[in-house]
Amino acid sequence: xxxxxxxxxxxxxxxxxxxxxxxxxxxxxxxxxxxxxxxxxxxxxxxxxxxxxxxxxxxxxxxxxxxxxxxxxxxxxxxxxxxxxxxxxxxxxxxxxxxxxxxxxxxxxxxxxxxxxxxxxxxxxxxxxxxxxxxxxxxxxxxxxxxxxx
Amino acid sequence: xxxxxxxxxxxxxxxxxxxxxxxxxxxxxxxxxxxxxxxxxxxxxxxxxxxxxxxxxxxxxxxxxxxxxxxxxxxxxxxxxxxxxxxxxxxxxxxxxxxxxxxxxxxxxxxxxxxxxxxxx
Numbered sequence: 254x255x256x257x258x259x260x261x262x263x264x265x266x267x268x269x270x271x272x273x274x275x276x277x278x279x280x281x282x283x284x285x286x287x288x289x290x291x292x293x294x295x296x297x298x299x300x301x302x303x304x305x306x307x308x309x310x311x312x313x314x315x316x317x318x319x320x321x322x323x324x325x326x327x328x329x330x331x332x333x334x335x336x337x338x339x340x341x342x343x344x345x346x347x348x349x350x351x352x353x354x355x356x357x358x359x360x361x362x363x364x365x366x367x368x369x370x371x372x373x374x375x376x377x378x379x380x381x382x383x384x385x386x387x388x389x390x391x392x393x394x395x396x397x398x399x400x401x402x403x
Numbered sequence: 404x405x406x407x408x409x410x411x412x413x414x415x416x417x418x419x420x421x422x423x424x425x426x427x428x429x430x431x432x433x434x435x436x437x438x439x440x441x442x443x444x445x446x447x448x449x450x451x452x453x454x455x456x457x458x459x460x461x462x463x464x465x466x467x468x469x470x471x472x473x474x475x476x477x478x479x480x481x482x483x484x485x486x487x488x489x490x491x492x493x494x495x496x497x498x499x500x501x502x503x504x505x506x507x508x509x510x511x512x513x514x515x516x517x518x519x520x521x522x523x524x
Contacts, residue, residue, distance in 0.1 A: 278422045281425035282422040285420065286465075287414070288417065289413045289414060289468045292417075292468045293410050294410060296463065297406060310464075311503050313468075314503065318508050322508075322512065326519035328522045338428060339421045339427075340418075340421045342428075343420055344469050345468050345472075345473060347470065356513065357515055361521065375436045375439065376508065378436065379440050379443050380498075382440050382443070383446075383474055383497070386448065386474075387477035388493050390448075391484070394481070395492070398485070
């Protein structure tokens with residue numbers, strides 16, 4: 254059966270009906286907001302208990318990563334992410350899930366070329382481009398510091 | 404009262420950053436992987452020009468937890484490394500700044516893949 258590109262697009266539209274944009278956004282807003290709110294609550298609690306601000310911030314991030322990893326291992330994260338969309342993808346939870354999920358799924362292919370390599374299938378580009386951009390910025394900053402004021 | 408205000412600010416900014424990401428996913432067909440890269444790079448750029456710091460100050464975790472916050476950490480960490488060690492800081496800063504998040508995620512990924520069973524498809 255041959256199907257033109259337009260027909261195919263229409264078939265896809267029927268097979269996977271798009272939920273309205275405002276609803277997707279509302280879900281992303283509430284879930285993403287709730288995650289940040291939870292982090293803020295944890296940060297306030299930790300600093301209230303006398304922990305330094307930087308340490309408390311690091312521990313908050315670690316907590317979210319560990320929580321995401323646990324929920325991913327239990328298969329719960331996917332079910333939340335399906336509804337939340339960007340709400341779970343944009344916070345650090347999305348980065349953690351992008352590392353844990355492919356690692357777990359490819360462990361059957363072995364721990365070196367499977368889990369170990371697939372761990373960076375999404376996180377790799379994120380780290381590579383993020384760090385490279387930061388390095389370029391660092392170089393510009395260095396030049397400005399050194400010669401900019403002269 | 405200040406506690407509630409802090410929580411509300413974190414919710415508002417974090418939620419808005421996610422909603423923008425959702426519009427990008429729905430409207431542009433960008434895959435989530437591209438969104439992650441986009442957000443981190445955007446965070447580095449916003450941090451580099453000094454626009455992210457005020458937001459971070461206002462919303463705290465609302466700005467720190469979304470991946471733009473991770474990008475901002477890479478930028479500010481690199482700046483600090485250059486201030487401290489000069490030119491070598493350009494190479495030293497980015498990974499050092501992101502180390503805590505990346506290492507935590509690596510260890511978690513390994514631990515989960517050892518303990519958990521992949522879901523049946």
